[in-house]
Amino acid sequence: MASRTLVAKCHCEAVHFSITVPVSALPLGVHLCHCSVCRTTHGTYTCFHAPLPDGVRPVFAAPSSLEGSTTGYRHAKAACTRYFCKTCGCHIGDDDYEEGKAIENPGWRIASSLFGHGLHDDGSPDQAFMLRSHALTNSAPSGFHEWLPTLGSRTLPKWNPKPGDAFYPPATDIPYEPNDPEYDADGREVLRAECHCGGVSFTIARPADCTGEMASRSPKLPDRWLACLDTCDDCRLVDGAHVIGWGEVPLASLVPKVTADLELGTLKRYQSSKGAMRAFCSVCGATVFFRNLETSASNVDVATGLLRAPEGVTAHRWLHWRHGRIVYPESGQRYHADFTNSLITGFRVWAAKTYNEEQVSEAS
Template identity: 80%
Template sequence: MASRTFTAKCYCEAVHFTITVPEAALPLGVHMCHCSVCRTTHGTFTCFHAPLPSGVRPVFVAPSSLECNVAVYTTTLATRFFCKTCGCHIGDHDREEGKIIENPGWRIVSSLFEHGSHDDGSPSQVFTLRSHALTNSAPSGFHEWLPTLGSRTLANWNPKPGDAFYPPATDHPYEPTDVEHDANGREVLRAECHCGGVSFTIARPADCQGELTSRSSELPDRWLACLDTCDDCRLVDGAHVIGWAEVALSSLSPRITADLEHGTLKRYQSSEKAVRSFCGVCGATVFFRNLITSGDNVDVATGLLRAPEGVSAHRWLHWRRGRIVYSESGKRYHADFTNSLLEGFKVWTDKTYGEAEEAAD
């Protein structure tokens, strides 16, 4: 049977592998999972997972290896893998509590493969984004920003009531919770990775001291936030897009200093001017800090936020109107995705913030 081989690498290239897929199975379907486990192990709104055909698994290219370069984190339904050095997720495979699965089915991160791998109809197409999954566990989530891909409507899949395999979203402990307050009774926003090794709260701008360049001028009770489709973030996290909330370091409790040391955080300096951190246990992307321009500010990965209003945390964050930073990088990587997201995101931000900004004026 004719087959094709495709190559993937993380940002630091410590993880380097190939997959060899029968041509008859191409393109591989990709689902974007919005469950709280994926959000809080990745730090993003969703993962981009492509189930591999039976018998197909990643083959590592020396000196890279699954045993030496990859960290393992297990959850109820899956064994997850991410780079020990830069934190990039590479995928997961099935597991069952107390059972050994001889040939577990792999789901690979499609965002690590070459440019053009996702473009519908191109000769090099390997993957096709087909659906959003478990959207009921992500109120006010990313799936609302990307209802279509080019001319295609993306399906939304959720388990049926009573499904014994997938627990109901309302029963999951990582869903948005009630409003949280600090010891002084002030409202705070919790950010926490899946394993709980990284957990802190963010205060409102009004409860912070000093000049706050990351406070929204239109909505001064909220921090600025943006979507990012740059190649660096894609290869450090393993997702087409990530959301960043820019907050003051002074707003974080417990206190986190500019060196980004806290709990199970692991640092990775991705360039001369940028340092990142991720949870060394579950792999969640947590912080990005520009060493030249950030000052007292730090970017927090928004997939970790536990806002009562939902995943977008729009009562805490002011998402810049339809803005995606480094969108040209996103268009080069997957044009239909980035163009469709630009359109859907602008519709959502216009609707969500229009009345609030008018009231503020």
């Protein structure tokens, strides 16, 4: 049977593997999962997972290995083990797990964002992956799926489990939390950010409750911090996803205190380039922080997939997602053109509608 071998690497290249797939199984379908577990173990709004055909598993290139190069994370109700690079935090995918039972041939879902440029483009001669659907969108109100309703000329359907599904509990059984705003000891509203395992947890204050540098405060909506989407290659290869959201805030707005060296709880640091310091949870793998070492010592970017805003996962009453603000779009277009171009369009439409409607509502 004709087959094709595809190669993947994380940013630091400590994780280096390949998959060999029957040509008849290509392109592999990719689902974008929006569940709270994927959001808070990645720090992104969604993962990009491609289920592998039966019997196909990643083959690691020495000295890389699953046991030596990755950390496996399994929470109390997990149906799989999630793996991420020990060095840079990049998620590579997950395999089946059932407590108390040995699974002889576990099924794998692999992060398609780690493979080469152009492999996702629909209809291209090299196409190996096809984004097919959003999944578990009911657990992500006001979510990323609203920014990407279509991919090129295709509508991306939304899949949610049916009531009574024993393997995939209905999203209504996993309510979005918290339902109510959170306040500090002085009665001021704060926004919680927390990874899945809870090893990294902190709150963010409103601009009005902060002193010092305010460059990250929105000039149009001064009660909110500025935010953007990022499709650069470095972020893709340290997160294992096509795109990540960043909210820029002063370090002074965070409680408990986070140092300029990004020390807090279970954080592990990774310097992805000369001027870029990143931090991820060493237990569950969630991307948490990015800091530009060359421009500001007082601000930090927070991965927005970790935010627990009552209004929904985009936290649009805390963040100002400026219209069309996607940084490094050329990287995203080079990697997956249909995705990036469709996201730019959908994001602009959502932002214009959301903030215009909100301002009208507040004015009335």
